[in-house]
Amino acid sequence: MNTEVRYPPGPRGLPVVGNTVDLSYDIFGFFEELRDEYGRIASYEVFGTEACMIAHPDAIQQVLLDSHEAFEKGEVLTRNLADAMGEGLFVTGGGQWQNQRTQVQPAFYRNRINTYVPEMRTTAEETVEQWRDGMVVDVNDRMTEMTIDVLGRTLFGVDVTENPVVSEASDAILARFDTSRFWSFLPDRLPTPTNRRYRQKTDELQQFVDDLARQRREQNPEHRGDDLLSILVEVVEASDLTREEFRDNMVTFLFAGHETTALGLTYTLLCLAQHPDEQAALRAEIDAACDENLTAKDLPKLEQTENVIDEALRLYPPVYMFFRETSQDVELQGYTIPEGTTLVLPQWAVHRDSAWWDDPETFRPERFADDDDDRPEYAYFPFGGGPRHCIGMRFARMEMKTVLATILNEYSFDLVSDPSPELIASTNLKPAEPIEIELEKC
Numbered sequence: 001m002n003t004e005v006r007y008p009p010g011p012r013g014l015p016v017v018g019n020t021v022d023l024s025y026d027i028f029g030f031f032e033e034l035r036d037e038y039g040r041i042a043s044y045e046v047f048g049t050e051a052c053m054i055a056h057p058d059a060i061q062q063v064l065l066d067s068h069e070a071f072e073k074g075e076v077l078t079r080n081l082a083d084a085m086g087e088g089l090f091v092t093g094g095g096q097w098q099n100q101r102t103q104v105q106p107a108f109y110r111n112r113i114n115t116y117v118p119e120m121r122t123t124a125e126e127t128v129e130q131w132r133d134g135m136v137v138d139v140n141d142r143m144t145e146m147t148i149d150v151l152g153r154t155l156f157g158v159d160v161t162e163n164p165v166v167s168e169a170s171d172a173i174l175a176r177f178d179t180s181r182f183w184s185f186l187p188d189r190l191p192t193p194t195n196r197r198y199r200q201k202t203d204e205l206q207q208f209v210d211d212l213a214r215q216r217r218e219q220n221p222e223h224r225g226d227d228l229l230s231i232l233v234e235v236v237e238a239s240d241l242t243r244e245e246f247r248d249n250m251v252t253f254l255f256a257g258h259e260t261t262a263l264g265l266t267y268t269l270l271c272l273a274q275h276p277d278e279q280a281a282l283r284a285e286i287d288a289a290c291d292e293n294l295t296a297k298d299l300p301k302l303e304q305t306e307n308v309i310d311e312a313l314r315l316y317p318p319v320y321m322f323f324r325e326t327s328q329d330v331e332l333q334g335y336t337i338p339e340g341t342t343l344v345l346p347q348w349a350v351h352r353d354s355a356w357w358d359d360p361e362t363f364r365p366e367r368f369a370d371d372d373d374d375r376p377e378y379a380y381f382p383f384g385g386g387p388r389h390c391i392g393m394r395f396a397r398m399e400m401k402t403v404l405a406t407i408l409n410e411y412s413f414d415l416v417s418d419p420s421p422e423l424i425a426s427t428n429l430k431p432a433e434p435i436e437i438e439l440e441k442c
């Protein structure tokens with residue numbers, strides 16, 4: 001490092017623990033305060049390690065897109081996820097990541113995802129069929145069940161409701177990496193109940209995945225279907241992917257695609273439940289867009305539904321922050337950040353920054369309808385950005401639209417739980433209490 005380094009300003013917290021105490025107490029407030037007091041690029045200390053918050057859209061764009069080669073996923077992530085999915089798309093870097101992304105991408109092409117819409121709709125219909133007029137529904141629970149079912153049917157070609165191995169493993173993985181709990185910072189090898197359950201359930205999942213893969217391999221390639229599992233099996237057969245990479249990717253897709261989408265739906269329903277006018281408008285849009293059963297070709301017509309989803313993901317981004325690490329000294333907005341520094345990109349604070357959003361705390365979907373807006377592109381990044389943006393973004397958005405359309409077709413609903421539920425900074429942004437709606441048959 002040279003001597004002219006301008007290191008980003010920031011608070012110096014308590015000795016030894018640094019800002020760890022403030023951070024674990026209220027991580028959302030912490031980043032907003034850091035931004036307001038020290039600026040959109042600011043430094044802090046956590047568990048004795050220097051970290052920088054990057055909350056300026058231009059700097060975020062530089063990290064994720066323009067200079068992405070100068071940043072890697074970094075130790076915070078790899079340390080936590082290495083065991084479960086260290087060889088998978090979410091964690092790997094360099095040539096290995098590039099190879100996997102290229103191989104897996106076809107499972108997420110628009111045409112392919114369009115073929116998943118009927119399964120998404122059927123799964124949503126099966127859920128809604130169990131609902132009744134006047135019933136109170138715990139939205140997060142129901143959306144969590146529904147999204148795991150959709151992932152199982154579309155990406156792995158299995159009915160997970162018949163076999164609990166997938167949902168049990170998913171629960172165990174999320175509990176293990178629940179960063180709001182102290183145990184997520186304990187080493188994997190300690191025999192805590194969470195670690196033991198995590199080991200057992202991921203072993204069972206890996207066995208299950210191996211069996212599924214074997215069955216697919218034994219099938220005539222013409223009858224294999226074209227889900228993600230079949231694609232991965234073919235890539236393994238072409239020896240472009242090791243068996244370990246294959247398994248880690250199956251776990252990756254469960255980990256990355258399940259809770260995130262369930263939370264996206266939960267928060268969209270939370271916002272809609274408080275805005276009956278929006279529910280009515282979306283219902284009218286859905287009625288106008290499709291005659292009978294919703295199909296993939298109807299989805300692009302649901303523009304207002306899309307704005308509602310965008311706005312819910314702005315206010316409640318399921319991934320509320322993520323990390324990078326500098327792989328060399330870098331200049332960001334006039335500051336020099338040394339190699340090896342952990343960077344945190346906090347969607348929560350950027351999505352609620354009044355510099356880019358009028359009245360940021362208010363739910364106003366129409367702000368996404370305004371094409372003339374001169375807001376910087378990276379003031380909004382619920383799915384990340386640049387080459388490592390969420391591969392499942394289109395899948396998640398299609399699923400959310402399909403599920404919302406299915407629900408709104410049958411029911412209107414009111415919120416009967418707290419309109420501002422307490423939130424937990426877990427692996428994802430989770431409600432600390434049930435979000436409940438009361439149904440009224442349309």
Ligand code: HEM
Nearest residue numbers: 090256257260261264319322382383384388390391392396
């Ligand atoms: C609302 C739902 C979702 C949200 C908010 C979300 C958010 C994100 C974000 C922010 C990233 C970037 C992380 C980073 O750069 O460090 C990411 C990456 C990723 N997501 Fe999603 N995601 C969602 C749904 C899904 C779904 C449905 C799948 C799969 C079916 C998925 C699979 C992945 C994978 C594999 C990556 C890593 C991509 C790579 O590094 O090449 N996600 N997601």
